[in-house]
Every structure is written in structure tokens, then in C-alpha cells.
Amino acid sequence: MSLTNPPSSSGSLSRTRVGNLKRSLQATVDDAIESRRPGGYTSKVRVRDRYNIVGFISSGTYGRVYKAVGKNGKKGEFAIKKFKPDKEGETIQYTGLSQSAIREMSLCTELSHANVVQLEEIILEDKCIFMVFEYTEHDLLQIIHHHTQPQRHAIPATMVRSIMFQLLNGLLYLHTNWVLHRDLKPANILVTSSGAIRIGDLGLARLFYKPLNSLFSGDKVVVTIWYRAPELLMGSRHYTPAVDMWAIGCIFAELLSLRPIFKGEEAKMDSKKTVPFQRNQMMKIVEILGLPRKESWPGLTSMPEYSQLQSLVLHRQPSHFHRGSNLEGWYQSCLKNGGYASTSSAGTPGADGFDLLSRMLEYDPVKRITAEQALEHPYFTNGGPISGNCFEGIEGKYPHRRVTQDDNDIRSGSLPGTKRSGLPDDSLMRASKRLKE
Numbered sequence: 001m002s003l004t005n006p007p008s009s010s011g012s013l014s015r016t017r018v019g020n021l022k023r024s025l026q027a028t029v030d031d032a033i034e035s036r037r038p039g040g041y042t043s044k045v046r047v048r049d050r051y052n053i054v055g056f057i058s059s060g061t062y063g064r065v066y067k068a069v070g071k072n073g074k075k076g077e078f079a080i081k082k083f084k085p086d087k088e089g090e091t092i093q094y095t096g097l098s099q100s101a102i103r104e105m106s107l108c109t110e111l112s113h114a115n116v117v118q119l120e121e122i123i124l125e126d127k128c129i130f131m132v133f134e135y136t137e138h139d140l141l142q143i144i145h146h147h148t149q150p151q152r153h154a155i156p157a158t159m160v161r162s163i164m165f166q167l168l169n170g171l172l173y174l175h176t177n178w179v180l181h182r183d184l185k186p187a188n189i190l191v192t193s194s195g196a197i198r199i200g201d202l203g204l205a206r207l208f209y210k211p212l213n214s215l216f217s218g219d220k221v222v223v224t225i226w227y228r229a230p231e232l233l234m235g236s237r238h239y240t241p242a243v244d245m246w247a248i249g250c251i252f253a254e255l256l257s258l259r260p261i262f263k264g265e266e267a268k269m270d271s272k273k274t275v276p277f278q279r280n281q282m283m284k285i286v287e288i289l290g291l292p293r294k295e296s297w298p299g300l301t302s303m304p305e306y307s308q309l310q311s312l313v314l315h316r317q318p319s320h321f322h323r324g325s326n327l328e329g330w331y332q333s334c335l336k337n338g339g340y341a342s343t344s345s346a347g348t349p350g351a352d353g354f355d356l357l358s359r360m361l362e363y364d365p366v367k368r369i370t371a372e373q374a375l376e377h378p379y380f381t382n383g384g385p386i387s388g389n390c391f392e393g394i395e396g397k398y399p400h401r402r403v404t405q406d407d408n409d410i411r412s413g414s415l416p417g418t419k420r421s422g423l424p425d426d427s428l429m430r431a432s433k434r435l436k437e
């Protein structure tokens with residue numbers, strides 16, 4: 001089966017509809033507050049009336065995720081994301097709902113695409129929001145991890161191609177509808193048991209039509225550092241869909257090599273709360289791509305952190321700084337180590353794969369390939385149909401998502417401090433630690 005073409009812009013959400021949506025959302029929130037007043041109406045739907053909680057999946061940034069099954073005639077499996085209310089006194093909005101929950105709700109209600117996670121319903125209960133999603137058995141973090149156990153074995157090239165194609169279709173849909181994801185990383189890319197890719201976790205997503213908000217206008221962190229685009233590292237205050245495309249390039253590289261390509265260490269904010277230059281992360285990129293040059297990235301010299309980049313060059317002068325890009329060398333050794341060859345059972349992403357990757361990991365955001373262009377790249381158009389089931393023809397099964405019984409009381413009161421820390425949560429070690437929390 002081949003996937004259908006990306007949606008045309010006629011499927012776009014109109015700005016008015018988004019505006020209306022925000023108003024109707026506000027009305028829902030007002031209703032919920034109203035219901036607390038004496039004589040107000042009582043809550044219509046309760047989570048436990050509609051779902052049986054099977055277990056606990058993950059403690060995320062803003063709340064917890066549970067696995068559930070429908071009851072009273074409602075069929076299927078679901079993932080219920082519970083958002084805790086914002087701490088009192090700390091909130092700007094009187095609603096007491098976190099900005100992230102509101103964002104995710106307003107976007108997910110309107111978005112509908114085969115490659116974007118499907119929202120089933122939203123339930124407001126006891127000052128908490130419960131977002132009910134279709135359940136997905138896997139995610140890319142889990143799949144990548146599985147391929148490192150017990151020893152490394154490459155993800156078949158056809159599977160990588162199907163994942164990338166579906167991912168780009170979902171992203172094109174988001175971008176066509178003026179939505180930036182801003183937190184694309186393997187843990188946020190969900191995969192159903194029938195091999196469909198669903199972009200998840202729209203908690204940091206933003207509408208990017210006017211006004212273009214400043215990067216520092218409220219959010220402490222935008223993209224998890226390993227997937228953060230160079231223009232953001234260089235201090236860009238505005239972001240564009242190119243930021244998501246960089247992250248997609250990093251994910252493509254990680255699917256092939258089973259390791260994050262740019263695994264930097266995050267510099268923490270100092271006591272004055274100034275946003276630090278992410279020197280280490282920038283170095284990781286420079287080690288593979290070479291230094292960004294003003295000839296090929298004209299905007300570079302006017303970037304806020306340009307002087308920092310220069311000092312980085314002055315203070316450390318390893319030879320690789322002054323070479324050009326070594327991405328091709330990185331790619332070739334990745335193919336070799338992964339056993340990707342046209343004669344091998346894993347197949348190969350070949351020269352087209354390299355060309356696409358290099359266009360995604362283009363320093364200049366203006367020149368970086370867009371989702372629409374990427375879908376028309378020879379990597380996808382050459383060489384056979386692309387399955388909408390990334391597991392098609394794959395031997396062996398992937399392990400099911402771990403669901404624990406540690407905490408399956410969806411109504412448990414206060415949640416641990418779950419402020420977005422900006423730390424990459426992409427380690428299964430950390431994920432399993434979180435499970436035990």
C-alpha cells in the first residue's frame with residue numbers, strides 16, 4: 001500500500017477557526033469553573049465511567065500518561081494524559097490550566113491526519129484535564145533501543161524509509177496548518193502496532209502565523225538540546241518550520257546509526273538567568289558538519305551568539321574545525337557499521353539517503369529542505385512503493401510498551417514537580433527511572 005499524497009493547503013485550518021476554537025475552549029474552561037459554584041451543574045463525564053485504567057505508562061513533563069481500555073460498549077485501547085493543574089500563585093491565567101495543556105488541547109482538537117496522534121476526547125474532572133488519545137504500542141525511542149539489544153542490529157532500510165515518509169507527511173500537515181511542533185525527538189514519535197507513524201506530544205507546539213513569537217517569550221526551553229537547530233543555538237529569537245526539519249534530520253541519522261548524532265551536554269542557566277550559549281552542543285555539530293561559514297549561511301554574522309562561535313574557534317583549534325563537512329564520512333561509516341549494503345538483508349538507504357540527510361542538516365535555515373520538498377526527494381521517489389505500515393516485511397516483533405501497576409490511580413492527587421527541565425528525556429534508563437517515581 002502506498003501512502004496518499006500530502007494534504008493540500010485546502011485542508012488548512014483557517015485562522016478564524018483556530019480563533020473560534022480558542023474561544024470555545026475558554027468557554028469549556030469557564031464552564032468547568034462555573035460547575036464548582038454552589039448550584040452549578042455537576043460534571044458530565046467522569047474518566048472512570050468511560051475507561052478502565054490498565055496501568056501507568058510514563059510520567060511526562062506536565063503530567064502522567066496511563067493506559068486504558070474503553071468500557072460500557074466503548075471499544076479499543078487508549079492513552080490518557082493527565083495534566084495537573086498549574087500551581088496556584090504561579091499562574092498567569094486564572095484558569096489554573098497549564099499553558100502546555102491548553103496548547104495541546106486546542107491544537108489536537110482541530111488536527112486530524114493519519115500521521116498525527118488522534119485525540120479521542122477531553123475530560124475535565126477535579127481540576128485536572130484528561131486528554132484521551134488512541135493508544136500506540138510503540139514509539140521511535142523504544143524501537144531504536146530494541147535495535148541495540150542484545151547487540152546492535154540495523155533497522156531495515158525499507159522500514160526507515162517508511163518511517164521517514166510518514167513522519168514527513170505528518171509534519172507537512174502540521175506546517176501547512178501553521179503549526180510548529182518544536183519538540184520532535186524519538187520519544188515523541190509514536191508508532192501503532194500496524195506500523196503507522198503518529199507525531200505525538202504537541203505540548204510545545206505553537207501556531208506560527210503572526211505574530212511570530214520570540215523564542216524567549218515565556219518558554220524556557222524549546223527543543224530538546226540534541227535535536228536543537230543551529231540557528232536556535234546561535235541565539236535566533238524567531239523560529240520557523242526549518243527548526244522541525246533539523247530535528248527530523250537528527251531523527252533520520254539516529255534511525256540509521258541507533259545513536260543520537262549530536263549528543264551534546266546542556267549548559268545550564270546561570271544564577272542571573274541569562275540563557276547560556278550551548279557551546280558543547282554546537283561543538284558536537286561542528287565536529288561532524290564543520291564550522292558554519294558566512295559564505296554559505298549569510299545570516300550567520302548577525303546572529304546574537306556569533307561572537308561566541310568565534311571565541312569557540314579561537315580557544316580550541318582542533319583540525320576538524322577547519323575542515324569542511326565530514327557528514328559523508330559519518331554516513332559511510334554508519335552504513336558500514338550498520339551492515340547497510342544493497343546486497344544485505346537490511347538493504348541500504350544509499351546515496352539518495354545521504355543527499356536527503358545533508359539537505360535536512362543544512363546550517364542555513366533558509367536553505368534547509370522543507371517537508372514538502374523532502375517528500376519529493378529521490379530517496380522517496382526512486383525505488384519502489386513505500387508502505388504505510390513501517391513493519392511490512394519485517395521479521396520479528398517489537399516488545400510491547402511497558403505498562404506498570406506502580407501507579408494506576410489516575411485520580412491520585414498531587415503530581416511531582418514536572419516542570420519542563422529541558423533535559424533530554426531520551427534515555428530509556430531515565431524513562432524507567434521515571435516509571436518508578
Ligand SMILES: Nc1ncnc2c1ncn2[C@@H]1O[C@H](COP(=O)(O)OP(=O)(O)O)[C@@H](O)[C@H]1O
Nearest residue numbers: 058060061062065079133134135136187201203
Ligand atoms: N497515545 C499514546 N499511546 C501510548 N503511549 C503514549 C501515547 N502518548 C504518549 N505516550 C507515552 O508517554 C510518554 C509521554 O507522553 P508525551 O505526550 O510525550 O508527554 P510529555 O510532554 O510529558 O513528554 C511518551 O513518550 C510515550 O512513551
Ligand SMILES: [Mg+2]
Nearest residue numbers: 060187188201
Ligand atoms: Mg514527550
